[in-house]
Amino acid sequence: MIGYALSFLEYKDLLRTSTSISVYFEESLMRRRWSLALYLAMALAPLAYAQSSRQRQGDVEKTASGELKIVPVTHASVMLEWSSRVIHVDPWSQGDYSGLPKADLILITDIHPDHMDPKAIASLKKEATVIIAPEAVAKTITEAKVLRNGERTTVTLGKPLTIEAVPMYNLTRGPSPGQLYHTKGRGNGYVLDFGGKRVYFSGDTECVPEIKSLHNVDIAFLCMNLPYTQTPQEAAECVKSFRPKTVYPYHYRGQDPQVFANALKGEKGIEVRLRDWY
Ligand SMILES: [Zn+2]
Numbered sequence: 001m002i003g004y005a006l007s008f009l010e011y012k013d014l015l016r017t018s019t020s021i022s023v024y025f026e027e028s029l030m031r032r033r034w035s036l037a038l039y040l041a042m043a044l045a046p047l048a049y050a051q052s053s054r055q056r057q058g059d060v061e062k063t064a065s066g067e068l069k070i071v072p073v074t075h076a077s078v079m080l081e082w083s084s085r086v087i088h089v090d091p092w093s094q095g096d097y098s099g100l101p102k103a104d105l106i107l108i109t110d111i112h113p114d115h116m117d118p119k120a121i122a123s124l125k126k127e128a129t130v131i132i133a134p135e136a137v138a139k140t141i142t143e144a145k146v147l148r149n150g151e152r153t154t155v156t157l158g159k160p161l162t163i164e165a166v167p168m169y170n171l172t173r174g175p176s177p178g179q180l181y182h183t184k185g186r187g188n189g190y191v192l193d194f195g196g197k198r199v200y201f202s203g204d205t206e207c208v209p210e211i212k213s214l215h216n217v218d219i220a221f222l223c224m225n226l227p228y229t230q231t232p233q234e235a236a237e238c239v240k241s242f243r244p245k246t247v248y249p250y251h252y253r254g255q256d257p258q259v260f261a262n263a264l265k266g267e268k269g270i271e272v273r274l275r276d277w278y
Contacts, residue, residue: 056099059273061219065159065195070219072275073097075114076251078201078221082194083158089190089201091120102126104157108133108141109168109203110187114251116140130155132163134188149185149210162193166214168205173227181228184208191217200244204251206230207238220244223251224260232256236263239270246271253278 058071058079069081074095080087081101088103092114103124108131109115116137125131132153133144147153149167154160166189170180182204189203191214200220205211206229220242224235232255239247247270249257261272 061197063195063197068194068197068199071100072248072250072277073100074277075253076109076201076203076223077120078250080192080199082161085157087157087192088124090115090203091124092117093120093123095120097124103129105129105155105161106131107163107190107192107201108137108144109189109201110134110182111136111140112204115187115203132190134165134186136186147188149188159195164191164193165189166191166200166202167208167210168203169208170229171206171208173206173229202251204229207234207241211238212241214242217242217244218246220247221250222247224249224255224257225252226254232260233263236260239264240267243270245269246273248273248275250277 056071058069061068061070063082066083071079071081073079073091075092076090077092077095078089079100080089085104086101087105087107089107090109091097091103091106094114097120103126106121106124106129108121116133118141121131121141131141131144132147132155133141135146135148138144138146145153147163147165149165152162152164154162167184168187168189169182169184174180187203189205189211190201192199197218198216200214200217202211202220202222204223220239222235222239223229224232229251230238232249232252235249247264249260249272252260257274261274264270264272
């Protein structure tokens with residue numbers, strides 16, 4: 001009965017309630033306290049499950065060719081489901097892939113381990129999985145189909161899906177003077193066209209001219225983390241230049257995505273979606 005009552009409480013209220021209940025039972029027999037602990041454990045377990053499964057449910061978008069499901073996994077890793085087919089972007093072993101389906105298509109943006117992870121790729125790959133990556137990645141992931149900056153290809157995922165590679169690179173930031181973390185031409189951002197709904201993944205980049213000139217982006221995933229890419233403020237300014245209808249801050253470890261959201265408050269026609277990536 002206690003377990004049933006607690007299932008209606010929020011997590012933090014539950015912790016507070018558990019303290020007062022345990023005081024209430026202070027004079028009770030040890031046996032009763034143990035049974036209370038058991039009740040609490042039983043009440044907490046489904047709440048924790050509900051939280052993780054809520055995140056797993058992801059966001060659902062309507063496209064001209066059915067629903068597009070978007071599941072943030074971690075950092076730069078995202079799963080998309082469309083037309084009963086599964087796409088994994090930059091799968092990384094640090095993400096929790098339990099319960100997620102294997103990939104029909106895998107997109108890799110760059111050679112760094114948070115984007116190119118052979119172990120994660122192997123665990124999500126099926127025999128017929130198509131992998132698309134820049135040339136620098138294909139040196140390691142040899143079965144990948146190479147797509148270069150500016151090139152476009154169409155993959156049939158039940159329905160045709162057009163994929164365009166967008167340059168991603170640093171303008172100023174690098175490990176030492178004269179060097180950049182991401183050199184132009186090595187990595188790919190991607191624009192995916194799901195029956196007219198265009199979804200953009202930035203990969204690791206600063207706000208380069210090729211991003212500013214993107215058109216008709218419905219959903220954008222934009223990176224922000226120092227020292228490797230850009231600040232949340234720079235990312236927000238970047239968003240104002242190409243004006244996606246919806247934007248997810250991602251790849252933001254160490255930065256506050258709320259700063260990004262605040263910088264875009266009041267921008268008409270741009271929705272910022274904060275999700276739990278870490
Ligand atoms: Zn990265």
